[in-house]
Amino acid sequence: MLPKYKEISKEIENEIISGKYNDTNKLPTVDELIKIFNVSKNTIRSAVDLLVDKGLIYQVQGSGIFIRQISKEGYINISKMNGLTKDFGAKDIKNKIISFKTLIADQYIADNMKCKVGTELYYVKRIRIIDNEPFSIEESYFNKEIITYLNEQIITSSIYDYIINGLKLSIGFADKVIYCEKQEKDETNLIGMENEDISLIIENTVYLTNGLIFDFSKSKYNYKKTKLLSLANFK
Amino acid sequence: MLPKYKEISKEIENEIISGKYNDTNKLPTVDELIKIFNVSKNTIRSAVDLLVDKGLIYQVQGSGIFIRQISKEGYINISKMNGLTKDFGAKDIKNKIISFKTLIADQYIADNMKCKVGTELYYVKRIRIIDNEPFSIEESYFNKEIITYLNEQIITSSIYDYIINGLKLSIGFADKVIYCEKQEKDETNLIGMENEDISLIIENTVYLTNGLIFDFSKSKYNYKKTKLLSLANFK
DNA sequence: AAGTGGTCTAGACCACCGT
DNA sequence: CGGTGGTCTAGACCACTTC
Numbered sequence: 001m002l003p004k005y006k007e008i009s010k011e012i013e014n015e016i017i018s019g020k021y022n023d024t025n026k027l028p029t030v031d032e033l034i035k036i037f038n039v040s041k042n043t044i045r046s047a048v049d050l051l052v053d054k055g056l057i058y059q060v061q062g063s064g065i066f067i068r069q070i071s072k073e074g075y076i077n078i079s080k081m082n083g084l085t086k087d088f089g090a091k092d093i094k095n096k097i098i099s100f101k102t103l104i105a106d107q108y109i110a111d112n113m114k115c116k117v118g119t120e121l122y123y124v125k126r127i128r129i130i131d132n133e134p135f136s137i138e139e140s141y142f143n144k145e146i147i148t149y150l151n152e153q154i155i156t157s158s159i160y161d162y163i164i165n166g167l168k169l170s171i172g173f174a175d176k177v178i179y180c181e182k183q184e185k186d187e188t189n190l191i192g193m194e195n196e197d198i199s200l201i202i203e204n205t206v207y208l209t210n211g212l213i214f215d216f217s218k219s220k221y222n223y224k225k226t227k228l229l230s231l232a233n234f235k
Numbered sequence: 236m237l238p239k240y241k242e243i244s245k246e247i248e249n250e251i252i253s254g255k256y257n258d259t260n261k262l263p264t265v266d267e268l269i270k271i272f273n274v275s276k277n278t279i280r281s282a283v284d285l286l287v288d289k290g291l292i293y294q295v296q297g298s299g300i301f302i303r304q305i306s307k308e309g310y311i312n313i314s315k316m317n318g319l320t321k322d323f324g325a326k327d328i329k330n331k332i333i334s335f336k337t338l339i340a341d342q343y344i345a346d347n348m349k350c351k352v353g354t355e356l357y358y359v360k361r362i363r364i365i366d367n368e369p370f371s372i373e374e375s376y377f378n379k380e381i382i383t384y385l386n387e388q389i390i391t392s393s394i395y396d397y398i399i400n401g402l403k404l405s406i407g408f409a410d411k412v413i414y415c416e417k418q419e420k421d422e423t424n425l426i427g428m429e430n431e432d433i434s435l436i437i438e439n440t441v442y443l444t445n446g447l448i449f450d451f452s453k454s455k456y457n458y459k460k461t462k463l464l465s466l467a468n469f470k
Numbered sequence: 471a472a473g474t475g476g477t478c479t480a481g482a483c484c485a486c487c488g489t
Numbered sequence: 490c491g492g493t494g495g496t497c498t499a500g501a502c503c504a505c506t507t508c
Binding site: 030031060061063064210 | 506
């Protein structure tokens with residue numbers, strides 16, 4: 001059972017996506033939303049704040065709540081915590097497994113996952129494929145003390161869907177480091193780059209709400225096909 | 236005059252930076268903060284929420300407020316709206332002007348700045364230099380209807396400092412697009428890359444709180460020296 | 471059971487925008 | 490000046506963690 005403000009936020013988000021406000025690009029006023037949803041002002045403000053944080057709307061004091069039109073379909077949104085699924089909408093996303101095994105944390109992984117050397121991990125290496133075109137190579141490490149079970153079926157579909165809905169874990173936050181790096185050509189060939197050896201890299205450290213790291217991953221993207229999007233608010 | 240919750244947020248942030256909580260990595264409880272600052276619970280929560288959004292802390296229901304230790308000095312934080320100054324702390328940041336002129340918006344700029352073709356703009360091309368090493372090339376367009384005046388002195392020091400404190404404009408939010416692109420070698424040479432022709436690019440579209448775009452910029456970074464950091468929260 | 475964060479209300483008053 | 494968002498309070502009750 002979600003709290004009211006999250007339900008309301010989700011409902012308004014759906015309305016925005018459905019195009020309900022496309023004529024004016026303006027949402028109802030706060031007072032109107034209070035009446036529509038029959039809740040207090042703070043509850044509306046919490047709901048609206050969520051959408052501001054997501055970059056969907058902005059508020060102008062004395063004027064109203066406006067839709068922040070961003071026509072960036074196909075960009076990977078690194079501010080949100082989607083996976084690729086939401087960034088590419090209707091497109092067909094598949095995963096090809098290159099490697100799937102358990103191993104134990106060495107010093108490098110232990111440092112990055114704030115766990116002990118020797119901690120048992122799942123290691124998953126996949127190629128992400130969008131509309132039958134290889135798009136990225138992803139290597140992930142999952143702490144087995146938290147992600148107690150994985151199988152081929154799960155990692156072929158959506159690992160995060162399984163973690164949230166299957167294991168009922170709640171994901172809190174993530175650090176993402178973005179940079180470029182030279183690669184061996186047999187790596188870049190996997191994502192459709194002939195005679196190219198530079199990749200765009202995203203290193204992702206993902207925490208549960210209680211602060212424990214359960215996933216550390218490194219994704220290599222074909223830099224010719226990849227644009228990242230980050231929406232920032234000044235507060 | 237800042238509202239209470241922003242003052243409190245700033246004060247707690249300073250305490251965190253000063254290392255006041257380094258022994259426990261834990262902040263006082265919400266009830267304690269209420270007594271310390273003598274304000275209501277919602278005011279403390281607003282203050283704390285700001286720090287959560289900044290990626291400085293995280294809250295665990297039933298347990299406490301914890302510091303999110305991130306040892307990423309020198310990374311460019313694209314979640315915040317700093318400018319380089321805060322990302323590189325004590326380091327010496329200089330700007331070398333390559334070009335400074337007024338021009339009028341063509342179709343491309345008009346599309347990106349949501350202004351009319353023909354709108355007057357300032358165009359600024361600078362090299363950003365950190366500790367005497369060229370670091371990035373930045374080309375910016377400022378809408379002259381909003382940024383009514385610029386001069387060489389301002390763009391040699393900090394344009395944003397001038398916009399906020401001089402012009403008293405209030406910056407609302409920004410879209411950032413990140414990608415890699417091949418460059419002419421005379422461009423990449425400017426940022427210390429010999430025989431390299433790939434740059435890491437950040438395109439930045441910056442809005443005032445009222446939703447108007449005043450700045451559109453494209454920065455090219457030496458990919459060998461650049462790591463970007465993005466802190467995301469799952470809500 | 472005690473401690474700690476999360477949600478929600480009802481109402482007051484302030485600050486800014488546009489007419 | 491009316492409309493609209495921004496801040497703040499005091500208090501109630503819920504949900505989760507820790508012991």
